[in-house]
Amino acid sequence: MSAKRESIGRTVTVAFLVCLVCSVVVSTAAVSLRPAQIQNALLDKQRNILSIAGLLQPGVSIEEQFANITPRLVDLRSGRFSDEHDALTFDAQRAASDPDLSKRLADGDDIANIRRREHFTTVYMVESSDGGIETLILPIYGAGLWSTLYGFIALEGDLNTIVGLGFYQHAETPGLGGEVDNPNWKQQWEGNLVFDEDGNVATRVVKGGVDRGSPQADYAVDGLAGATLTARGVEDLVRFWMGEQGFRPFLNNLSDGEA
Ligand SMILES: Cc1cc2nc3c(=O)[nH]c(=O)nc-3n(C[C@H](O)[C@H](O)[C@H](O)COP(=O)(O)O)c2cc1C
Numbered sequence: 001m002s003a004k005r006e007s008i009g010r011t012v013t014v015a016f017l018v019c020l021v022c023s024v025v026v027s028t029a030a031v032s033l034r035p036a037q038i039q040n041a042l043l044d045k046q047r048n049i050l051s052i053a054g055l056l057q058p059g060v061s062i063e064e065q066f067a068n069i070t071p072r073l074v075d076l077r078s079g080r081f082s083d084e085h086d087a088l089t090f091d092a093q094r095a096a097s098d099p100d101l102s103k104r105l106a107d108g109d110d111i112a113n114i115r116r117r118e119h120f121t122t123v124y125m126v127e128s129s130d131g132g133i134e135t136l137i138l139p140i141y142g143a144g145l146w147s148t149l150y151g152f153i154a155l156e157g158d159l160n161t162i163v164g165l166g167f168y169q170h171a172e173t174p175g176l177g178g179e180v181d182n183p184n185w186k187q188q189w190e191g192n193l194v195f196d197e198d199g200n201v202a203t204r205v206v207k208g209g210v211d212r213g214s215p216q217a218d219y220a221v222d223g224l225a226g227a228t229l230t231a232r233g234v235e236d237l238v239r240f241w242m243g244e245q246g247f248r249p250f251l252n253n254l255s256d257g258e259a
Contacts (some may be wrong), residue, residue: 079249112142142237
């Protein structure tokens with residue numbers, strides 16, 4: 001090749017064209033894969049809901065299984081069902097940072113450390129054959145040590161017994177706070193009660209382990225060794241969402257048949 005053909009101008013032009021082609025390829029891939037990413041995130045959330053509600057069947061499509069679950073929008077201010085937004089598509093996570101769709105929590109109320117609470121959220125119900133509620137699945141979230149943990153708690157039709165609890169999104173340390181995903185730990189929530197006989201939220205995550213003979217055993221799970229801060233975050237977020245600033249008014253209305 002002649003020296004004439006090699007010049008700084010040509011090198012810069014070739015580098016520019018390579019960058020241009022690469023950026024077009026990357027941005028086309030990002031834009032065209034976006035709908036698939038959104039669909040996969042939705043499927044993952046639905047898979048988690050089914051799993052936490054104890055309904056996940058291997059070998060059956062998530063869409064087919066999720067058809068038995070009814071999403072309903074709840075107005076957390078009134079504790080009643082609402083049709084103000086579409087339950088399926090309402091983005092509660094985004095709403096929580098929108099001043100028009102959320103409220104600032106007073107410091108004393110903000111035990112989950114979330115600062116703002118959305119006005120509306122979507123709950124999921126499995127209805128029994130007589131039209132009652134078999135399982136109620138409620139979204140819950142709150143601060144751990146490094147991240148906000150997003151998950152669900154599923155309650156039996158008595159609106160007190162826990163069917164399951166789990167998180168679908170967090171960034172706690174694997175092996176420490178990440179043990180919230182350990183099936184053995186999650187299993188401890190199953191069958192626990194949320195409210196004590198006086199109607200107070202009695203959930204506890206006990207550092208060092210629950211004394212199985214103690215009266216609190218029905219409401220408590222073991223802490224996470226080396227991850228007390230995440231474990232405390234989970235206790236706090238459950239207490240928040242089961243409390244007056246969370247789903248308590250809705251649960252009261254529901255059990256009175258007035259939701
Ligand atoms: C790199 C690193 C990551 C950690 N990640 C977590 C975590 O995800 N969750 C947590 O509660 N503690 C985590 N810890 C430990 C906390 O700093 C703290 O020591 C622990 O929560 C106290 O729990 P313990 O009393 O059971 O030991 C981490 C510590 C280090 C050094």
